Amino acid sequence: MADQHDPNGAYSEVFEEGPDTKQAQTVHRIRANSSIMQLKKLLGRVSQSHASLTARASTDHMGSSEADEAYVIGKRGQYTPVGAYLAGDEIIKIALDHGVQMIHPGYGFLSENAEFAGKVEKAGLIWVGPSPEVIDSLGDKVSARNIAIKAKVPVVPGTEGPVEKFEDVKKFTDEFGFPIIIKAAFGGGGRGMRVVREQEELEDSFNRATSEAKSAFGNGTVFVERFLDHPKHIEVQLLGDNYGNIVHLYERDCSVQRRHQKVVELAPAKDLPTEVRDSLLADAVKLAKSVNYRNAGTAEFLVDQQNRYYFIEINPRIQVEHTITEEITGIDIIAAQIQIAAGATLAQLGLTQDHISTRGFAVQCRITTEDPTKGFSPDTGKIEVYRSAGGNGESTMWMSAE
Secondary structure, rough: OOOOOOOHHHHHHOOOOOOOOOOEEEEEOOOOOOOOOHHHHHHOOEEEEEEEEEEEHHHHHHHHOOOOOOEEHHHHHHHHHHHHHHHHHHHHHHHHHEEEEEOOOOOOOOOOOHHHHHHHHOOEEEEEEOHHHHHHHOOHHHHHHHHHHHOOEEEEEEEOEEOOOOHHHHHHHHHOOOOEEEEEEEOOOOOOOEEEOOOHHHHHHHHHHHHHHHHHOOOOOOEEEEOOOOOOOEEEEEEEOOOOEEEEEEEEEEEEEEEOOEEEEEEEEOOOHHHHHHHHHHHHHHHHHHOOEEEEEEEEEEEEEOOEEEEEEEEEEOOHHHHHHHHOOOOHHHHHHHHHHOOOOOOOOOOOOOHHOOOOOEEEEEEOEEEEEHHHHEOOOOOEEOOOOOOOOOOOEEEEEO
């Protein structure tokens, strides 16, 4: 490996071009997603090959068919489909056995697992993402909240730390009143989360939230915050290199949600006053710099009806909705991730803040398997036709189900 402190060393070594290249270098992406074609095109431009790992149940997905190399995780019957993507040691072994140099974790599964990121680096591979230490500090929402307070970034009033006893939650409501929101300290996606508006609901909601958090994340610890009614949910796309430089790629509005799951995303936010936007973006960058953040990440904020904003968390990975930021900025975020991990500086990539701007708007909508005519109850059925995203500057999908 080149000296990791040399801005050009690792970049030149991994992205070596020209006829003298003895052997194609390989990037491994744990899971296919909407960026699979971007990744393939990027690696094609710099003479790299792309390996995909897949569970046996997913061997016919796009990630496998489009990859230069594809490997199945584990022996037949060894893992469940989800278990295969969580088999970190097996994934690293496959990477080492097949000459992989980088591991890109995609959206979920092990993408926010500090232990896995550490094992990747210990094995001599490049982790395409934040350092294991940063993932660990930001993965716990209570720790992330304390980091924000230290950086003087506004946060929603809440408990000073995680709580395990109902009495601690009751003490908070006695002081700050209702409504409140109980959140899992070690997880997200709306699981282990309950909004409580009245005292009579408090104990049952606390028990349900802790039980759900323990089931989903293996840890029932929660924390409590004041609940903001009908806030805007604004997230800031961040990029940092290995040398302390951080930029923002502006914001996305993900206020339209269903059961705390994002359904509609808009970039940039439409109804955010300029002074609020500028301050929020500056605080997102300040917060990332305070933890020496590197690679891609998203700082999330709530903005109340008086346009006061509050930090809630940083997702230390690429997110599904990054594509609409790419549309309005013209920046290939996945390409930037790979090049940053290889050692490139933001300046080398032309990604200084004064060179980043937005043009127009982009919208992402997600399909929810619920029936609005039946009170949004879960819906089932057979998908008969699926047409994937495509078109010049468009990302559309058409689907028909019986």
